[in-house]
Amino acid sequence: MTLIEAWAEFAVRWLHVITGIAWIGSSFYFIALDLGLRPPLEPKEGVKGEEWQVHGGGFYHIQKYLVAPAKMPEDLVWFKWEAYTTWLSGFALLILVYYLGADFYLVDPNTLDIPSWAAILISVGSLAFGWIAYDLICKSKYGDDHTKLMIGLYVILVVIAFFYTHVFSGRAAMLHLGAFTATIMSANVFFVIMPNQRITVADLKAGRTPDPKYGIIAKQRSTHNNYLTLPVLFLMLSNHYPLAFASQWNWLIAALVFLMGVTIRHFFNTMHATKKLLWWTWGATALLFLAIVGLSLAPVQNMDWEDEAKLTPAAQRYAAAPGFEEAAELVINNCSMCHAPEPGVPGLGHAPNAVRLDSEGWVATHARDIYLQAGVTHAMPPGAYNYMTDEDRAVLVAWYRAAQ
Structure with a gap:
């Protein structure tokens, strides 16, 4: 994208x-x-009903014909x-x-x-x-x-x-x-x-x-x-x-x-x-x-998480792209604390948006979201848990674009 x-x-x-x-x-x-x-107060041929309304400082007299x-x-x-x-x-x-x-x-x-x-x-x-x-x-x-x-x-x-x-x-x-x-x-x-x-x-x-x-x-x-x-x-x-x-x-x-x-x-x-x-x-x-x-x-x-993602053709393409291993390591190290079956962040009961990022397969599966959320923008990781540098984000962008 x-x-x-x-x-x-x-x-x-x-x-x-x-x-x-x-x-x-x-x-x-x-x-x-x-x-x-x-029913209208003053009967008029064909008129089924009427209503007076007020809005924006004005009065409106509305009639509906049968x-x-x-x-x-x-x-x-x-x-x-x-x-x-x-x-x-x-x-x-x-x-x-x-x-x-x-x-x-x-x-x-x-x-x-x-x-x-x-x-x-x-x-x-x-x-x-x-x-x-x-x-x-x-x-x-x-x-x-x-x-x-x-x-x-x-x-x-x-x-x-x-x-x-x-x-x-x-x-x-x-x-x-x-x-x-x-x-x-x-x-x-x-x-x-x-x-x-x-x-x-x-x-x-x-x-x-x-x-x-x-x-x-x-x-x-x-x-x-x-x-x-x-x-x-x-x-x-x-x-x-x-x-x-x-x-x-x-x-x-x-x-x-x-x-x-x-x-x-x-x-x-x-x-x-x-x-x-x-x-x-x-x-x-x-x-x-x-x-x-x-x-x-x-x-x-009681979510029955899959151990690994079943890669679609698109995900396979991202997994085979140059720079994938480095990008996957960055994502796993920075994102899996939240995006896992059992998040390590206190108070977080489940992975946000049901997105798992604790393995290479899951990283390849969610390549598009990673590119937009953590590559070209700083939307993720969230502020308090953001340890990604601009250089790290550049690695994610380069990996994603290499697969295009």
Whole structure:
């Protein structure tokens, strides 16, 4: 990885976060608005409900039409690019991190020893499969029952979570489950919600009365997106926290996370719709979170560490590069006090980020991270345990670049 590639990854990640905030913000706002509508005080033809809001020193009077207004408005604001850009930037990040760095982040020989190209095909294929399967179920008779549909969707997500954790590395599995879910959400906007709104607009322009079924279908998909948002955020953040992804129960942790998303959103949706505060949902959320913590800690305390890394082709290349022996000695001497099955630093119960650096095989396996964290930057080792000189770091940089 060059420094330009690292900055490209950072830039795309920043874009992904920004557009994600915009999409989630508008989505949560409109769900809250829709649930908070009340019958208009002065009845108006076609108006389903209205709401007064105050923000930024101004008052807003918002009305929602049952199907559509009698005449097409001259200025109509569409909310779509937030969703599209979030998915596009997320997929670009998937390519930059997990496809171009498949040997490091996507494939784990200890989970399933497959070539990088096969793992990438599984990744892309599973994302497409997720949307197709979900859409077909929604359009079937089974999809007419909202409760059964949500339960069926949950079962599919749990099965996919189990599948991912037995194919990819723990980090990649959780991230892919988030991408799988986010693909469904974005496709809902692109293939269902927006086309249905265009049909309604076209009917208005042609002087026809729009069919209310298109709004009902779009509302169903929008509601699904609302309940899936918080689990997706957890899964996307999980790649920074090995306690979530490095557990043998990571698929079950993911399953519980989806339930937490339901309990949290149910509280807010009910509050917006009825003004009732269902505090029991927070108790249920807390219990689910405690269960997740318990599942994550058990494997850490009894982690079955491999004696040596099973080297991927990329790791073999770094192990054979000039300067490897000197670089490995530097890393082992400076990093293994923390990055080992039993860290020697007081208060550290397990290796940070589940990264082991106490042998040459593990050093070769984590070459890319070593280069970025301890070579070109001084992020590692941490300040109190930093005994690396600039000359030492130069050795790490020279070794990594010799393998490129």
